[in-house]
Amino acid sequence: MQNKACVRAHTNIALIKYWGKRDETYFLPMNSSLSLTLDKLYTDTMVSFEEDLAGDVFYLNDELQGEKETQKISAFLDLFRKEKKTTAFARVESHNHVPTAAGLASSASAFAALAGAANRALQLHLDPQTLSTFARRGSGSATRSIYGGFVEWDMGTTSDDSFAIEVDDASWDIGMVIVAVNKKAKEVSSREGMKRTVETSPFYPAWTQAAKKDIVSIKEAIAKKDFIRLGEITEANGMKMHGTMLGAEPPFSYWEPDSIRAINIVKQLRKEGIPCYVTMDAGPNVKVLCRLSQAETIKTALLSCFSADKLIITGPGAGIRELTATERSE
Numbered sequence: 001m002q003n004k005a006c007v008r009a010h011t012n013i014a015l016i017k018y019w020g021k022r023d024e025t026y027f028l029p030m031n032s033s034l035s036l037t038l039d040k041l042y043t044d045t046m047v048s049f050e051e052d053l054a055g056d057v058f059y060l061n062d063e064l065q066g067e068k069e070t071q072k073i074s075a076f077l078d079l080f081r082k083e084k085k086t087t088a089f090a091r092v093e094s095h096n097h098v099p100t101a102a103g104l105a106s107s108a109s110a111f112a113a114l115a116g117a118a119n120r121a122l123q124l125h126l127d128p129q130t131l132s133t134f135a136r137r138g139s140g141s142a143t144r145s146i147y148g149g150f151v152e153w154d155m156g157t158t159s160d161d162s163f164a165i166e167v168d169d170a171s172w173d174i175g176m177v178i179v180a181v182n183k184k185a186k187e188v189s190s191r192e193g194m195k196r197t198v199e200t201s202p203f204y205p206a207w208t209q210a211a212k213k214d215i216v217s218i219k220e221a222i223a224k225k226d227f228i229r230l231g232e233i234t235e236a237n238g239m240k241m242h243g244t245m246l247g248a249e250p251p252f253s254y255w256e257p258d259s260i261r262a263i264n265i266v267k268q269l270r271k272e273g274i275p276c277y278v279t280m281d282a283g284p285n286v287k288v289l290c291r292l293s294q295a296e297t298i299k300t301a302l303l304s305c306f307s308a309d310k311l312i313i314t315g316p317g318a319g320i321r322e323l324t325a326t327e328r329s330e
Ligand code: ADP
Pocket: 043, 060, 069, 072, 073, 094, 095, 096, 099, 100, 101, 102, 103, 104, 105, 106, 107, 108, 110, 111, 139, 189, 190, 191, 282, 283
């Protein structure tokens, strides 16, 4: 029996954000969210269950990981071991084609890839929706990375119905320009940041109320392929999320001077008639939602302030898929 599989999962950027859990054990969110899966940023993860291992072994970008990181993936793999009724430990080798822990959603592609690989390696045959609930238990944003295009994670009512579904394949000239202002790992993880916000920010109830309206409006905009409306809702939703953090105690912010420089360039481009809109996550990096056909023009404008190595143009990405042996060795 082949107990090994390698799966690729793409990262996704939320247009309507997930920011806060109503249940920390099961990763149940306070609100539904909606994202765009990205083609250029992804994680490849190989999982091999081996009877003779004394514990899980985890390599990230060819470096053996210590106890803390290994413990995280062990707890996650336990969910799959329980499902399969096996006690076999695993060797995990993961490569991030995205900066780790920098606000570019490495945890989303990471846990979607790990879930997909564990599902295949143990031949569990979990359907995508169920697999999405498993990915959720590793990192909330991973729930959405099982699928490509525009994806909605429905907050659900229980652990079994809090999963994602594909809303639209985003093949109507949709793209993103990523301004990687700072690729270093952040000081406040997404997990810690959202927890502090939920527990201490008086703005939090207003955020959940707004997010619940925004998800309805953005799905209408997607159904009509109304790009301007899509962008306006995206930008406003991201700003509201960042506003909640300023109300937290102690307050915090992921913004850096370069984040504002990027935002100002986007505003100027809009004045010049190019529809493009910003969103930011738990990090200083700015993502510009745009027409893919106008991404080069937007990149050129950003080059006035940022070097080319900080700018990534990407189109919509696909859902998870198993890699062939040749792709694996590349
Ligand atoms: P990001 O903005 O990159 O998603 P988070 O703080 O949400 O940042 O998550 C980063 C964490 O995700 C890392 O500290 C690590 O624990 C985990 N992670 C990132 N990449 C991988 C990977 N390829 N395999 C397993 N875990 C990963």
